[in-house]
Amino acid sequence: MSRIAVIGAGPAGLLAALETAEAGHDVVLYEASGQVGGMSASFEVAGQRVDYGSHRLHPATDPDLMARIRNLLGDDLQTRIRNGRIRLEDRWVSFPLQPGPMVKELPFGFSARVGIDTLKKPLRRSKVDSFDKAISQRLGPTIAERFYRPYAKKLYGEPADDLTVELADKRVSATSTLQILAKALKAAKVDGRNFFYPRNGYGQISEALGAAGINAGVDQRLLAPVEAIRCTEDVEVTAAGATDKFDAVLSSMPIDLLVRALEPAPDPTIVDAVDTLRTRAMILVYLVLDRPQFTAFDAHYFPDASIHTSRLSESKNYRSANDPAGQTVLCAEVPCWVDDELWTSTDEDLGDLIADELIRSGLPDPEHVATETRRQARVYPTYEQAHAGARSLVEAWEPDDPRVLVFGRQGLSVPDNIHHVMAMGRDAAAVVRVDGTIDHDAWRRARTRFAEHVVQD
Numbered sequence: 310m311s312r313i314a315v316i317g318a319g320p321a322g323l324l325a326a327l328e329t330a331e332a333g334h335d336v337v338l339y340e341a342s343g344q345v346g347g348m349s350a351s352f353e354v355a356g357q358r359v360d361y362g363s364h365r366l367h368p369a370t371d372p373d374l375m376a377r378i379r380n381l382l383g384d385d386l387q388t389r390i391r392n393g394r395i396r397l398e399d400r401w402v403s404f405p406l407q408p409g410p411m412v413k414e415l416p417f418g419f420s421a422r423v424g425i426d427t428l429k430k431p432l433r434r435s436k437v438d439s440f441d442k443a444i445s446q447r448l449g450p451t452i453a454e455r456f457y458r459p460y461a462k463k464l465y466g467e468p469a470d471d472l473t474v475e476l477a478d479k480r481v482s483a484t485s486t487l488q489i490l491a492k493a494l495k496a497a498k499v500d501g502r503n504f505f506y507p508r509n510g511y512g513q514i515s516e517a518l519g520a521a522g523i524n525a526g527v528d529q530r531l532l533a534p535v536e537a538i539r540c541t542e543d544v545e546v547t548a549a550g551a552t553d554k555f556d557a558v559l560s561s562m563p564i565d566l567l568v569r570a571l572e573p574a575p576d577p578t579i580v581d582a583v584d585t586l587r588t589r590a591m592i593l594v595y596l597v598l599d600r601p602q603f604t605a606f607d608a609h610y611f612p613d614a615s616i617h618t619s620r621l622s623e624s625k626n627y628r629s630a631n632d633p634a635g636q637t638v639l640c641a642e643v644p645c646w647v648d649d650e651l652w653t654s655t656d657e658d659l660g661d662l663i664a665d666e667l668i669r670s671g672l673p674d675p676e677h678v679a680t681e682t683r684r685q686a687r688v689y690p691t692y693e694q695a696h697a698g699a700r701s702l703v704e705a706w707e708p709d710d711p712r713v714l715v716f717g718r719q720g721l722s723v724p725d726n727i728h729h730v731m732a733m734g735r736d737a738a739a740v741v742r743v744d745g746t747i748d749h750d751a752w753r754r755a756r757t758r759f760a761e762h763v764v765q766d
């Protein structure tokens with residue numbers, strides 16, 4: 310069998326490493342940070358396991374992958390009922406939407422206009438050439454103006470009109486108000502609002518995958534950021550001062566870092582294109598509260614443009630676990646740009662800002678006793694119209710050397726869910742032949758399937 314390097318121990322890389330090792334290859338898994346899980350990792354704040362923002366395993370997960378996760382986690386994988394709220398025009402609306410609460414909670418003017426938009430849909434014929442117009446065409450101008458327009462600006466940092474139709478295709482699963490209604494009818498049944506979540510935090514999925522990989526023989530190297538991938542007679546990977554030789558490399562590291570690490574360097578047009586694409590950053594602000602629970606809800610969503618927070622989650626409410634009884638931890642997701650005013654704010658200022666925003670949104674004063682933050686530099690790829698050409702180039706790019714394969718959320722610069730990237734990891738492992746060469750025809754077919762992924766929120 311052959312020597313395979315897998316780069317990045319997020320869920321994509323972990324599953325790729327595990328299944329490549331199970332196929333009998335000699336596998337080294339390189340991870341830049343000190344833990345596995347990437348964006349799907351968990352860690353402790355005030356004695357409680359927390360995630361990098363609200364994470365759930367969605368029922369849309371492929372049954373084979375679901376069986377693998379269940380097998381690894383056993384009873385620790387809990388079935389939970391979603392219980393969120395959206396702050397819409399100074400009112401709380403239950404999310405997922407359900408017919409009864411929707412009628413009671415949605416502002417009457419809003420519902421009436423959405424009804425009129427639905428009737429007028431056959432008459433809407435304007436050219437669909439942006440995220441904003443796509444949403445307006447599919448779900449009507451009211452939902453576009455009052456929900457998606459401000460929310461998209463907050464998440465991506467650019468006006469919805471400057472974002473591409475492709476983003477709407479990837480991020481918004483409903484293509485008509487009737488589909489929203491059908492989903493709401495499904496959610497009216499308790500099992501229509503299910504999700505899955507591990508007892509010890511979302512990161513338990515990755516930790517279990519990592520442990521299974523080590524059992525299968527994966528040489529897992531933490532604190533080993535890959536700096537160079539030299540394609541000579543072998544593929545030489547350099548990380549943390551050591552260089553090893555491989556037959557093939559499966560990379561889920563961010564694409565901009567990969568093109569810089571590759572030797573010989575890729576064509577300058579690709580280097581330029583990758584440099585042109587922007588990715589929105591996020592600060593995760595954790596507020597520690599000296600009380601057993603803040604609210605009974607798992608997540609609160611804030612489309613309002615005057616609030617920096619896009620979503621607030623309360624870790625305890627995602628699971629049944631032995632969390633400390635007298636304290637709870639909130640996590641506010643704050644999209645921003647690296648080095649902007651928010652990114653460079655102190656923890657204390659961010660804590661006070663979030664507390665103030667929660668109060669302004671009609672929630673109780675959290676009266677937090679401590680604040681911790683984490684900063685993620687690459688969270689949401691921004692599908693800007695201005696950079697659509699560069700994005701097409703990057704999407705079509707394959708490394709010149711056929712021994713290098715690129716996958717994962719940051720590798721392919723997509724906004725995909727964990728079940729999507731695990732499917733990528735599984736496919737990446739499957740296309741490595743016994744002799745360590747990569748079956749590129751099979752990989753191209755897999756890439757065509759990945760292009761169909763639509764994010765679940």
Ligand SMILES: Cc1cc2nc3c(=O)[nH]c(=O)nc-3n(C[C@H](O)[C@H](O)[C@H](O)COP(=O)(O)OP(=O)(O)OC[C@H]3O[C@@H](n4cnc5c(N)ncnc54)[C@H](O)[C@@H]3O)c2cc1C
Pocket residue numbers: 316317318319320321322339340341342345346347348349361362363364365366367533534535536561562563566642688716717718719720724725726727728730
């Ligand atoms: C706020 C938020 C909420 C989300 N909620 C959900 C949800 O509810 N449900 C869901 O299914 N998905 C959710 N996701 C998406 C989910 O987190 C990702 O799909 C998943 O973590 C991507 O996995 P990955 O392995 O492709 O990449 P990542 O998790 O980004 O892992 C990449 C890994 O590569 C490592 N790396 C980077 N550079 C190098 C280098 N040079 N050398 C070695 N290693 C390197 C990184 O440290 C990281 O560990 C959410 C994401 C965010 C940001």
